Amino acid sequence: MIKVDALGQTCPMPLIMTKKALREITEGIVEVSVDNFIAKENVEKLAKEMGFHHESIQEGDIYKITIHKVIKEIVKKENKEDNTVVVIASDLMGEGDKDLGSTLMKGFIYTLSEMEDLPKTIIFYNKGVTFVSENETTIKDLKNLEARGVNIISCGACLNFYHLQDKIQVGKISNMLTIIETQMKATKIIRP
Template sequence: MNKIVDARGKLCPMPIIMTKKALKEITEGVIETLIDSEISKENLEKMARETGLSFETTEENGVYHVKIKKDNKSEEKAEIKNKKTVIVIASDQMGDGSEDLGKILMKGFIYTLTEMEDVPSTILFYNSGAKITVEGSESVEDLKILAERGTEILTCGTCLNYYGIQDKLAIGEVSNMYTIIERQTEATKVIRP
């Protein structure tokens, strides 16, 4: 069965939600999602990869056509990741009180993660925490070390856009609310510094 999902003009995370719902409704076939946002296109492609589904993307007159194929063997192909600890960083500073001290503490927190024997499986950055993953941040090099050791670094695309820093992402990938919630609900432990 083939189905078209028209998610043009829909804000994150609606294109992902609409596509996942359509995928649940079929056992085999192709779901073609129409979107007009590059971030949504990237998020759909990422979702397909993570769930072991093959996909093809084309662009026509500013509209992306993401065709995701589902078959009986798709679930067998899905990569099972060991999701353990997820760290949620919702601010560019740690704790309340002095802003300068809070930024020093956050930088120290991220550096200390690089020194731990077991690194977190994912670090989620949103709200002003998104500022930590962009060019000029003092923590980018530490985050690169964590990424090299296997930590998934995800930054909220809506937050990057809000602060006008979407073109300055220096580490990790742009994420969306659906993935932010998914990573937290699938984690065995969530830490919020």
């Protein structure tokens, strides 16, 4: 049994920690401890989506989710034409509180770097270019993605506008033609 202590962790960390633990075993049990209801619900949903049986118990303020990983013959349909593109056009995710929006966007990039299925390309433009040039946390996550084969491109005009053209630390500087062509060829576009 692998025990995952995700107490005090906020989204998406309990899910990422659970996925890592499940990847470490071919069969067996993973017990995840969380201390908030939303994390419990998210871990249960993850187990269900992955096709694993799970049970949950509550002990005071702590939820324990036991996931039973059993090998099943799963035929994964490989789509060789998959060309997912992620477009990040802002330094915020959603509307509303700016601090929350900033935290969510950094969390999105980190979570993306922890995924097994990766996009083919990530495009940064407008204020999104700050993630490839100024934010050390996201630069580390983006370098991880680039090392795993993700093409990272940033709008050159946007880098110039924000005076960041000499500060780019990951990916390549691109242009509007390439940005448009990349999106036109995409099988799916994700815009956080």
